[in-house]
Amino acid sequence: MEELKETREKAVRDAKRNLILDASVKVFGEKGFHETRLEDIAAQAGFSKASLYNYYEDKESIFLHLAIREHERLCDKFETLDLPKDSFQSALRTFLTVLVHEMGARFAFIAAVSNFQTGVFCGHETFGKHRETLIKQFQTAVARIQEQILRLVSQAKSSGEIRSPLSEQAITKYISSIIRGIMYEWKIKGKMGDITVEVNEILEFVCHGATGPAQTA
Amino acid sequence: MEELKETREKAVRDAKRNLILDASVKVFGEKGFHETRLEDIAAQAGFSKASLYNYYEDKESIFLHLAIREHERLCDKFETLDLPKDSFQSALRTFLTVLVHEMGARFAFIAAVSNFQTGVFCGHETFGKHRETLIKQFQTAVARIQEQILRLVSQAKSSGEIRSPLSEQAITKYISSIIRGIMYEWKIKGKMGDITVEVNEILEFVCHGATGPAQTA
Amino acid sequence: MEELKETREKAVRDAKRNLILDASVKVFGEKGFHETRLEDIAAQAGFSKASLYNYYEDKESIFLHLAIREHERLCDKFETLDLPKDSFQSALRTFLTVLVHEMGARFAFIAAVSNFQTGVFCGHETFGKHRETLIKQFQTAVARIQEQILRLVSQAKSSGEIRSPLSEQAITKYISSIIRGIMYEWKIKGKMGDITVEVNEILEFVCHGATGPAQTA
């Protein structure tokens, strides 16, 4: 009995925490970290500004928790995903489709995360304990996505499908950059593009580069 | 006489405007737009905070003028640059080397510019007249770099060196993203990497992609 | 039957009210009125913050009730106390010993009360009805202690033991100040001193002043 109540209350609380993040993804996405006012988030979430502090330590905490949630959701998606095993290209196609599909819906926020990484972190060096671990989690979550790509690339390298002399890390890095570029583009345009087209083009470029496939001739 | 004095004074004024930008590139690069305080810039430039307003309208104006200057400098460099004509690859190598060399010295600021583009612009819709034209200039300047790449790509496509079915714009976009990715990486690491290595790797990837050159076999 | 239940419930309620005050004496003593958070008291008392409002009107009410309780307890002690009748000095010794012993255990809180008196009251002029009477009680309770001293002094004056030309009120005032001074000293040092020593010294000073007893010579 008592336990049931507790779990229910825990669930409600978690739901509200998520409501706040849902509101945040919109506002942070639109305005970026600095120009976002707690009040905007509160209004969007249907809370008062002060209430947010029942759920998160402070503004930065909301941002980080959100980034973590979004990245982990994505990772979870990938872990339950059956990637085609026939070829690197089709595996990457599936992967990118899911990735862009998921990220795309939050492209603006993803862009904000990148900005946050390069703009807010660098320089800061003194954090409180809580902050410290939260940031670690954040970085881990962000890194985990890259690792998914890295894994794909590594497999393809082992199987001989990737014959590039470049290190797996370098290739992964470039793929990431390209994806982030897409997010930026959409953010600036204000809307998503066509996912299928976008993925196909990325694939084409990633697999064959610019000088391209006809090299065989 | 009078004219001479005027031109001299103009020159002095321009010199000071540039001093301010020189200071800004450092501070904006380190802290990003939002976390930069006018006072930081003033201190770095050897002025008082109030003096900055003798030379620029406001904080955003400094940022935009700086971005414009940096991008135009780069463009000027390219216009006086004799790119090798023998192959797309060697032209691109030269181009990238110069680009990364120049940008690299300001990588942190370049990262800040990207963040600014995606984080500050979007959402704003009411600008004063002055702002309006300044922003146009800024966007033009940023775009001009991309056009340099686009021109290279176009030529290579005409000459048949690029056989990718992708549009020239798409290829250009990916190359840009990769370069921006490098800037981000350096910014996060806090220092530049080895330019030659970096350029070679980019080249390798851009030209042949991941599955790579040995496709011939 | 019904009555019994009611009295029992009343007793429980009173017990809880006292629990809250027990917690408060610690927290108010350590942090003073302003820096004490209701949450600190609640935690210390094993209640939730909201529950406190079932027992007391508000923060100030807790503080006042506590001060009243502590002072009345002390007065009760004195009323059941058989002071030696042989001399002013020995009566005062017993009195001070008990006073300092009792107060001393709560020295930090006593210091907080003084601060509260001079810092919070003065200036306030609009009080609600409830507040009004509570404050009266508080002031009465604080005054009652002084009256105990006053009574001692008066008796000694009547009996000729006190030959000072000073009014009984003045002497009482000085004794109070000295006692409060001890509380402050302990509060700042963070711990009580030796009661016997302290009382003896106070006695010496109060009875003979600085120029002192040897005046006879």
Add this chain to the structure above:
Amino acid sequence: MEELKETREKAVRDAKRNLILDASVKVFGEKGFHETRLEDIAAQAGFSKASLYNYYEDKESIFLHLAIREHERLCDKFETLDLPKDSFQSALRTFLTVLVHEMGARFAFIAAVSNFQTGVFCGHETFGKHRETLIKQFQTAVARIQEQILRLVSQAKSSGEIRSPLSEQAITKYISSIIRGIMYEWKIKGKMGDITVEVNEILEFVCHGATGPAQTA
């Protein structure tokens, strides 16, 4: 020329810093540290709230600087003061008259300082560098007054005028307590009492205690 300007500007700045303190002594005196709003001080001083930050780091800094100034002023007064050399009593009379006269005009603030000492300091242990030294200064300044009294007492002890077996420190402590008691009394009453009367009474008590002078008989 240039130097003159600088010293003048320095003087103006110092004058303004003092204006702020002048305003603060009133407000802090009336409301105490916690209930004082920066805005109150600003209004009283004829500044905007934000302007205060041109002169002092923060609220606590204003309070501490003020306390230091007041205490040092008093000390300076004493150092230029020719205390009668004929007897402890007349020296103490002059001393107390000046002390109460000076302090009295600021009695409310002096009370606030005591509250601050016991209420705000205790517990805090982590301070910034600046704070650290400022607090040291504050404590030194407060202590210096006590030392003046201690010196008087010591001399009188050496000269045999004070025959009390109590330590000089103890006597000094009691005198201080009594003075602070007066400040509290005035603060609670809302106005100063008659200085001459007050001083005479203190003297009487301090010199002969309660049982008093006629002990000779």
Add this chain to the structure above:
DNA sequence: CATGAATGAGGGTTCATTCAT
């Protein structure tokens, strides 16, 4: 009665910008 959650009302502080000298 107990309490988790919600919130209004502020407070201290920051900073881009303006103004007077």
Add this chain to the structure above:
DNA sequence: CATGAATGAACCCTCATTCAT
């Protein structure tokens, strides 16, 4: 032109108090 000083306008965050369960 240079600058110290002044300030309006926010913003983040805190906390006593209220409310719904």
